[in-house]
Amino acid sequence: MFELDLDSYSEPVKLILEKINNWAAASIKMLPNFLVAVLTLIAFIIIARIVRRILTKLLDKTTSNLALQNLLIRIGYFAIIAVGLFAALGILELDKTVTSLLAGVGVIGLALGFAFQDIASNFISGVILAVRSPINIGDIIEVSGHMGTVTDTNLRVTSIKTFQGQEVFIPNSTILQDAIVNYTTYGxxxxxxxxxxxxxxxxxxxxxxxxxxxxxxxxxxxxxxxxxxxxxxxxxxxxxxxxxxxxxxxxxxxxxxxxxxxxxxxxxxxxADIMIPYPIRTLDFGIKGGEKLSEMKLNLLENQDNSQREID
Structure with a gap:
């Protein structure tokens, strides 16, 4: 019979157990840092929400452009969360990971830029629309054959509610490139x-x-x-x-x-006895060998007389 040689597996097993012990020791050693990193990230999320509320109140007083308000609020919110994420990685002594992550983000961003040109175009168009503000929420506009009231605008699309009751989502790049008719501007x-x-x-x-x-x-x-x-x-x-x-x-x-x-x-x-006329058409059956309408009427009367005489 075939017998297992346990001695031949002793060395690999020892290496695996040694690795597991090292990982366990490292995990226990990093546990306090991990808890601090999690608390740091939670703290930055709370700070981001507080900053978002403060920005909302400040922007409500400084500008009536809702699109620009949404843009600045979102940028501030996600920027604080990103700082918190990198701070948490630094606490975990993953500086090299942070550097690699940033490099990877740059490479991935370049690749995605080519792969998702339309999305990038809509994003940039959304930023331009937020800054220039040719349209605002509540405006009645007509663009690309759609007419209605602007209900929302973000960094990707602008939504309008048509007078027929449908909601239409129009890409920001389309709004930026096409002609916009704004019926609210002059009132x-x-x-x-x-x-x-x-x-x-x-x-x-x-x-x-x-x-x-x-x-x-x-x-x-x-x-x-x-x-x-x-x-x-x-x-x-x-x-x-x-x-x-x-x-x-x-x-x-x-x-x-x-x-x-x-x-x-x-x-x-x-x-005032003023007449609005309607078109009058005259039918002439006498063109090119046909009978005229007056002749057809006379012939019809003659046929009726002959029929009556035959009956009598």
Whole structure:
């Protein structure tokens, strides 16, 4: 039978036991330092939270840019935690580990920079947006075909709530590169309405009626900047545009005011006996050998008379 030679394993076993004893002794020796390192890291986390609260109160008093506030608060919070982490590693006498960690972070950061260019681009764009602040939380904006209210902005994306009730997350790089329409900046918005009147109307009288109607509407601002302009001869009407300003964003909404303007102009035209024409189409069946509509009617009447005579 095969027998194990225990003597041949005695030396390796001794080495393993010696290593285990050394590790146990080192662990017991490092236990106080480990506890101090853990307490140090916990202390820095507590300090970071206190600093975050202090920064929040200070920034609330100094700037109304919520994006910039969030950026500075997060940078301060994570910077203090990073200092605490390196201090804990120093207490554990892992200075070489800290140096290697920093070098590794640099190499990994370089590799990740190439691998995640979009994420890095969004991060940098988020910093630029926070500093320049072209948009703020609560603004009504339109970007990349999406229109709504800005609900949140961070270092990666900006979220807006559309008027249809959906939340859209737009990458910061897209916002920085695309055109942004901010409807909140100036606090007002212009409503443009296209209308048509009959060719038989007195155009000066039409202009006077429309301007008086818009001027009487509530919530219309800057009436001196209201624009009335005839735009051309349409197929069945003379077309014009009326352009006026309202507070925006505010109540009533843009859609409410546009709807109110349409109803008011229609009512004013009815009272003044001004006609808004609708397209009239004439069907001619006599083109290229066909029968004209009048001839078709006469033929139909003749057929009805003949049918009646046959019955009689």
């Amino acid at each position: 007002k918005r212009r409503i443009d309405l296209a209308v048509g009147v009959s060719y038989g109307e007195d155009l000066r009288r039409v202009k006077k009626v429309v301007l008086e109607t818009i001027d009487k509407m509530q919530n219309v601002i800057d009436p001196q900047n209201t624009i009335f302009a005839y735009t051309g001869f349409g197929g069945s009407s003379i077309d014009f545009e009326i352009k006026f300003w309202i507070d925006y964003p505010d109540h009533p909404s843009f859609l409410d005011m546009r709807s109110e303007a349409i109803m008011s102009i229609k009512e004013a035209f009815d009272n």
